[in-house]
Amino acid sequence: MREAHDVWQVRAAEAALMALLPDGALMERAAAGLAATCAGLLGRVHGSRVVLLVGSGDNGGDALIAGARLARRGARVDALLLAPQRAHAGGLAALRGAGGRILPADALGFPAAAHDLVAAADLVVDGIVGIGGRGGLRAPADDLARAAAQSRAVVVAVDLPSGVDADTGAVAAEAVRADVTVTFGTWKPGLLVDPGASYAGAVELVDIGLQPPAPVLRAPQHVDIAALLPTPARETDKYARGVLGLAAGSERYPGAAVLAAGSALRAGVGALRYLGPRAVADAVVSAHPEVMAGSGRVQAYAVGPGLDTGEEARGRFAAALDGGVPVLVDADALTLLAEAGPKALEGVPGALLTPHAGEAVRLLAGLGESPTRADVEAERLTWAVRLAAGYDATVLLKGSTTVVADPRGEVWVNPTGTPYLATAGSGDVLTGVAGALLAAGLTPAEAAVAGAYLHGLAGRIASDGDVPCAASDVSAALPAAWRAVREAGAPDEE
Ligand SMILES: NC(=O)C1=CN([C@@H]2O[C@H](COP(=O)(O)OP(=O)(O)OC[C@H]3O[C@@H](n4cnc5c(N)ncnc54)[C@H](OP(=O)(O)O)[C@@H]3O)[C@@H](O)[C@H]2O)[C@@H](O)CC1
Numbered sequence: 001m002r003e004a005h006d007v008w009q010v011r012a013a014e015a016a017l018m019a020l021l022p023d024g025a026l027m028e029r030a031a032a033g034l035a036a037t038c039a040g041l042l043g044r045v046h047g048s049r050v051v052l053l054v055g056s057g058d059n060g061g062d063a064l065i066a067g068a069r070l071a072r073r074g075a076r077v078d079a080l081l082l083a084p085q086r087a088h089a090g091g092l093a094a095l096r097g098a099g100g101r102i103l104p105a106d107a108l109g110f111p112a113a114a115h116d117l118v119a120a121a122d123l124v125v126d127g128i129v130g131i132g133g134r135g136g137l138r139a140p141a142d143d144l145a146r147a148a149a150q151s152r153a154v155v156v157a158v159d160l161p162s163g164v165d166a167d168t169g170a171v172a173a174e175a176v177r178a179d180v181t182v183t184f185g186t187w188k189p190g191l192l193v194d195p196g197a198s199y200a201g202a203v204e205l206v207d208i209g210l211q212p213p214a215p216v217l218r219a220p221q222h223v224d225i226a227a228l229l230p231t232p233a234r235e236t237d238k239y240a241r242g243v244l245g246l247a248a249g250s251e252r253y254p255g256a257a258v259l260a261a262g263s264a265l266r267a268g269v270g271a272l273r274y275l276g277p278r279a280v281a282d283a284v285v286s287a288h289p290e291v292m293a294g295s296g297r298v299q300a301y302a303v304g305p306g307l308d309t310g311e312e313a314r315g316r317f318a319a320a321l322d323g324g325v326p327v328l329v330d331a332d333a334l335t336l337l338a339e340a341g342p343k344a345l346e347g348v349p350g351a352l353l354t355p356h357a358g359e360a361v362r363l364l365a366g367l368g369e370s371p372t373r374a375d376v377e378a379e380r381l382t383w384a385v386r387l388a389a390g391y392d393a394t395v396l397l398k399g400s401t402t403v404v405a406d407p408r409g410e411v412w413v414n415p416t417g418t419p420y421l422a423t424a425g426s427g428d429v430l431t432g433v434a435g436a437l438l439a440a441g442l443t444p445a446e447a448a449v450a451g452a453y454l455h456g457l458a459g460r461i462a463s464d465g466d467v468p469c470a471a472s473d474v475s476a477a478l479p480a481a482w483r484a485v486r487e488a489g490a491p492d493e494e
């Protein structure tokens with residue numbers, strides 16, 4: 001599990017550790033890790049051209065000390081200081097001592113000369129701001145961020161790309177686009193959640209000895225998901241494996257039911273009961289003869305894909321909520337839930353809501369909040385947590401990064417997925433998978449985390465080689481995704 005901590009937690013852990021160490025030791029550790037990554041990226045350090053973008057805080061200090069290490073190995077290092085009077089004194093002395101050049105950015109005939117330097121560099125180190133950053137990058141730092149983006153140099157961000165909010169991943173204005181981010185002590189949420197995650201490039205974590213408390217955000221890996229996936233026991237039967245009731249599809253949208261059903265079957269349900277109009281039931285059964293049409297005992301319901309919002313749909317939604325079992329609420333059922341408000345979920349033993357940003361806006365309106373879709377996409381952690389608390393339910397907020405929040409405030413981010421999953425029917429596949437896991441007895445949060453992970457992985461498999469895929473292809477790739485996760489979780493053979 002990758003674990004991320006917020007700025008407040010990092011600062012507290014840093015203070016506790018600094019009290020035990022000589023002055024500057026922590027920054028030396030950070031800078032040593034940073035310099036090692038830069039050297040690896042350069043290949044040949046001697047004779048290479050390195051430009052440091054140096055802000056006024058310790059993030060700039062890390063860059064200067066790493067730059068000194070590279071200069072001692074023969075790199076030509078130029079430090080561009082954004083605030084010469086306030087740059088890290090120890091870092092400046094170290095770089096000067098190692099033969100690096102120190103250039104106040106504004107004394108250079110800024111910005112032209114600074115641009116030339118950045119354009120000619122092999123590697124640019126972004127030490128403008130780290131966890132002390134607030135809001136979008138201010139001038140003239142924003143201009144340097146643009147210059148770095150235009151340069152052919154490899155861009156390495158120190159701790160996190162400047163301009164990315166460490167706690168939320170929000171990018172208020174310009175931000176540095178890094179090829180690699182070297183982060184210290186622990187992951188920051190902004191490195192895992194879009195839009196910030198998309199600015200970070202490949203992230204390397206340098207252990208500096210921090211011992212932070214429980215994380216604010218977790219990103220599961222294959223082994224974590226393998227530990228959640230149900231394995232049928234020798235004496236199991238279809239009821240023990242979990243029966244899912246699927247209330248999806250309508251005469252207008254029969255395909256959603258077919259896709260969700262096929263995906264649930266591939267995600268290990270013992271049996272699937274389809275609940276809906278006769279014509280749709282016929283389509284589902286003809287595509288998947290394993291499906292039983294009609295009501296009966298189930299361990300969980302999944303309700304919503306292609307459901308429609310008319311009288312008949314409302315009846316199916318109400319029946320699912322009244323069933324006394326966990327319920328996954330998606331698509332049209334989210335619209336009905338937003339209308340009814342959180343009280344509709346009272347008495348449901350475990351609800352999992354799976355909105356995209358637009359549906360989240362509707363649900364939030366039911367709580368008296370009025371963010372726009374763009375607001376939700378810019379700060380998805382914040383809004384997912386708010387929804388989970390307001391509806392007292394687990395929320396899986398779908399999007400460029402999918403996040404899961406449970407009502408106690410635990411939050412996960414899904415590291416799998418691909419933009420190719422933005423295709424019609426993709427959400428129906430996710431509903432089938434997560435619904436099956438819910439029926440198998442996973443908690444709503446576990447079903448959401450594992451469901452999003454498998455769905456994202458199946459999407460990557462289906463679009464391997466940068467090839468577009470249909471939702472049916474994603475569904476068909478579920479067994480391969482499941483297998484990949486299982487293999488990673490299997491104990492090594494002796
Ligand atoms: N924690 C740890 O364990 C360790 C931490 N370490 C390192 O310390 C870093 C944190 O250092 P930090 O606290 O000095 O803050 P930092 O990120 O340099 O930024 C502050 C400066 O940025 C400026 N600024 C702010 N917003 C801005 C904007 N939008 N646009 C432009 N400028 C903006 C702000 O200016 P001001 O607002 O004061 O004018 C202020 O001067 C951390 O990320 C890591 O790299 C490692 O060395 C060792 C282990």
Ligand SMILES: [K+]
Pocket residue numbers: 059126127128129130157158159160161162
């Ligand atoms: K930075």
